Amino acid sequence: MATQTPLEFVNTDALLSEEDIAIRGTVRTHVETRIKPHLADWYESASIPVRELATELGDLGVLGMHLEGYGCAGMSATAYGLACMELEAGDSGVRSLVSVQGSLAMFAIWKHGSEEQKQEWLPRMATGEAIGCFGLTEPDFGSNPGGMRTRARRDGDDWVLTGNKMWITNGSVADVAVVWAQTDEGVRGFVVPTDTPGFSAPEITRKMSLRASVTSELVLDDVRLPGSAVLPEAVGLSGPLSCLNEARFGIVFGSLGAARDCLETAISYAGDRAIFDKPLSAYQLTQAKLADMTLELGKGMLLALHLGRLKDAGTLHHTQVSLGKLNNTREAIAIARECRTILGAAGITLDHPIMRHANNLESVLTYEGTSEVHQLIIGQVLTGQSAHR
Template structure:
């Protein structure tokens, strides 16, 4: 499909190389199988993680400790191409790099960084991020998971929910209330008292591992705490990192849906000619491309701001809100172009459409981002 606005012309040579490398990986290793993974509700993380590590995609926007140290736009381009394969694949990479590796890299001790980051960058260790709880999603300040000092150790109790990679992780970055405020803890998943049952019966993100985390008197050494941050600033900064990947990634999902719709409209014949030759179908395709191009330009602009070191959380909220909404609209319209075939896994559209229902909610619901923008624009806090 032709990129009428030639948006990718603004990418530099390294960014285009990353684009083409990740696209080839997705074409060869993901697209032939992901429909079956989705139907069977499996994701071969242990098989794929070392390959993703070898490609330099895990923690790629971080520097040192075996990480690739790319710029933010390169990371965004990679997320776009990964999510053109499946949102579950991009979620795995986002959680590993932006939610599990980033807090260790940003707030961890040298010992924590040296122990975990090289393994995670290589895909030899898998991480997860424990913030959301069964009763506290949009308002993490009310979390009940609690860590109490016991001599030089910490005793961790509580539960987390909707945790990507939870039951396959080797290490969890867990946020908990303490007498000092909210702190982050690096928790090896082999620690006694830790458990992570997988959540089943999902109708979205089926090619992704989603779990609950339970902590039953989990004893951690003093060295487990992230020493460089106290309070919600820590987990919220991680969410901003991950949301940046999302606002790029959903452009890939939207593009995949539009490409499927265009291809189908060119070959599906009704009333004596391809349905792409009818005005109503062309109107749908034209509006889908307008939405895709606008989302692409938003992602590219926010990537430029992040590379310049001036990207603000409110701007990330704008990108996450606008681009996920655009991608979901495109997926739904593409499904209508495919008619009855739009609900089968022979085409990628219904898979992307149901996945995007989860992406709409996680890393901040639509309502949370709307209120974030409202506060930025009015100066008035509507959260409380």
């Protein structure tokens, strides 16, 4: 009997353009040949060759691929989402590298920066020559960024930054950090070269999730910057939140990549594994699990593509991104956990990607807005009442 992969069953390719399919195929091939063979070792050793990867991903054209000009590819939002999906089918840490580079650090400069800042940083970041990070979250302020304690004060024509940021992807290897701080004018963003005196970025270790990713603290000890370092077009929390919305959009697609890889692994394993003289895949309970997961993956993909089309049309609202992020990360981690049960004990080893994906998705579930925050965002739209203030 002929078989179909989970997304072939739903036939979501019928909703894609030839260009979308070509871009997805290029990224998938790169992930399969250049990244997947190393992921188990990177995860086990909690190390990743960020600079080498950034150069390769820059050559591939995925760094800031949805931005226009300055050496960026100017691709559609849907194409960017599909690229995120393929990257996260490899590993959430690799997709995070690309998301932070393109949707947080590069987008912040592209959207809110001066022409001088754009010319200085964006072309080098698009090629992977320069690596960026994004400093918003603090040790005591994640879901409530407005409470941040990092402070920027004027001193003549300069700015002086003091404070700490936490859980910053790429921080220890970055050449430039986009740092958000409280000022007398409200929250402002600053472009901070990481070789500036007073800036340091110790790496966070002993992680059980996103081990194939660099995660850091940023320490700003009276970091003196010229007046030109401030992002001129961002005043208030709307600046950093606009960047987070870009990253969340990539997660809507990316999380499905991890789920798809788990599901395809489970289907393959169940077909090869003999239990009581017939394949595990021939049992009703196994098929019920696979059918339910295929349904949720397909629904998530349809939602992601719909949001992608809305974004390309310029009509996507940030609350709709919350809907996609909430659903797809929640379903992705449920799929990963269910797939692990199909593999039994084999599912906990790095011989298969499932436990690695499941552990990574624990982070994806909570960064760029926890599920609870997105529930309250949706609830506020439905009721007109704010429950989180």
